[in-house]
Amino acid sequence: MKVKIAIHGYLDRRFINLEKEVKIRDGSTAKDLFSKISKDIKVDVLEILTKGAPVTMVNTERLEIPKDLSRKLVDGDEVVILQPLAGG
């Protein structure tokens, strides 16, 4: 199946702007997706999620990390990780 992932923000002291479609196996979880994308982009997304507190959503529904890492994804899901820089 195909899912979309978007990461925008200042995470682990680096800017990340990423939007891409990823092929994963049917029945994959959010954690599976993060592991796969981490290998592709050479950044440990799981570590970023557990060290910081970015907002993580599946189709605009927030995931609680680490509890919801086991959330099963379905074809067409969009997973988003967001961390603004500063506010003001």
Place this chain on the structure above:
Amino acid sequence: MANGVRYGYSGKLIFVNLSDSKISTTEPEDEFYRKYLGGYGIGAKEIFDRQPIGIDPLGETGIIAFLPGLLNGSHTPFSGRYTVACKSPLTGTWGDANSGGFLGTEIKKAGYDGIFVQGRSPKPVYIWVNGSDIEIRSAKDLWGKDCFQTEDLIKNELNEMRIRVACIGQPGEKLSLISSIMNDKGRAAARSGVGAVMGSKNLKAIAVKGDMKTSIANPDEFQRIRKELLAVLKQKPSTMSKIMGPLFRPIMPWMLKRGIFMTPDVGSMVEMFGKMGTSSMASVSAQCGDSPIKNWKGVGCQDFPMRSKASKISDDSLDKYKVKKYACQACPLGCGAIMKLDGERYSYEEDHRPEYENIASFGMMNLMDDTEAFLKCNEICNRNGIDTISAGASISFAIECYENGILTDEDTGGLKLTWGNGDAIVALMEKIVCREGLGDLLADGTRRASEVIGKGAAEFAMHIGGQEISMHDPRLNPSFGTTYLADPTPGRHTAGGAGFMEWGLMGLPVTGIETPKLERYIYTGKGAAQALASNLAQTTNCLGLCIFSGLLGPMPYVEIVNAVTGWDYTLEELITTGERIQTLRQSFNAREGMTASSFQVPDRVLGKPPLPAGPTAKITVDIETMAKEYYEVMQWDWDTGKPRKSRLIELGLREVAETLY
């Protein structure tokens, strides 16, 4: 102080009484500065001692003070902030407002640590501080002018082009309770209704010129620390970022679509923030639930999505209007910018770039993705002296009233106040400046407007104690709610608190203090973190440091203070000083009869009922548990608002204890 030389501070305060034109100065002892630092620390001490209880903030006996931070003028990186302090006419509480630019340092260069103004002039005046010469001058020809004009006219009249000016526009003159004080043509001391206090005194402006240098107690040590701080900032972006960044920037949208990934380093972060300022990633704030949407009832990713709407008033969409960079005094980062708008419907020659708060209050709150109209609203506020947070929130309130039939076309003067209608919003802003029609009501903020309008309008007035709430949603980071409710200046985000910790965004600002990691939606056990963060925020503000210094990690506050002043401060004394200042601000409110129950966070802001969708869906914030814990740690009584007598004495506030008990 050693051998009569005062290090760090100037050692002199100005007192001007506009009722009898009497001008005097005092020279506080070294201990005074050590206890209260500068900024609103010394402001709170002086105003608490000198201002009677229960006064009308817009009356003759009210005091307003212009207060540089202790480190203003020392060339400590990020030390360009000053504060205005008074009793707030908007909330009836302690009031203060913080601004950047160059004014604070100029007051120090003139030889002063504060300018306190009391009384009321029978005619419009401005105060001219030219070193030791202090003069009250007629502002007859300035009254009615906007802030940009006023600054130019004063410089021309005095034939002094390099002076610094803080002034009010028409809203301040007309006692708008959401009016601000502007300095350096676009830097705003905006909150607490401080502009109206100046207006009530017929005080149009203060103009300052000085040429004194701040004495540093240990210059070698200070230079060592300063160089270390600047070295962090001067880290270059990686070679890859440096070469590829400028090439990629124009094609960023294309890159995003294709999933091309960039990993800039700290140097690139400095470059990015220096380039975009707080507009950087504002659209991400809309999407992730940080920004309140549609008068706090909307969902960003549905009502004002990052890609299709919020991006139009964020990042590159604004950067293209930039003419040049702007940095406040002693700021090596320079997150500001000067913009020029030459649009089809709106234009202006010069304005400061909108900050995140302005983007959220006008854009996200009103669903306004009309870039030109948004920029014009920002310019109207800066040119005339209006708090952008309160103005944007007041317009959201009006739109919701209109949507619900509480306001009609007749009430709005024919304006179609619908969500996102940029032209109507600009037109309403102009009415607020002139206090015309509906604008006259909104010029005093949502609480008073809702009281006059009636018909259930109060349900849509999103304020705490009269202050429109800052643009960080407690449903995403609940401790912002604690700060909004429990700080002596309600509804504010710069007062410090644990919200930034929940976000994992900025840690505590001081070297040697570990930032606790807090779980967002666990409401117990946060009181100590909230207290520590708010106490340290008092030191940041009173030293005159910018909160964005924290983006680069903690700063060695203690070492800096000691090198500049020659004191032997410890980390413990620094934290205690922060607590002393915070407790003094709270004592001001308690003496005015304010208790915790004087303030209410609107249900909607707390998720009552919870939002049905989006990243903060189903969240209801337990504000009472968090705020009560904070009060308990600070040793403030929940029912009376009074700090505990024994703690007041321990903090060296015996005279305050004697007043309260």
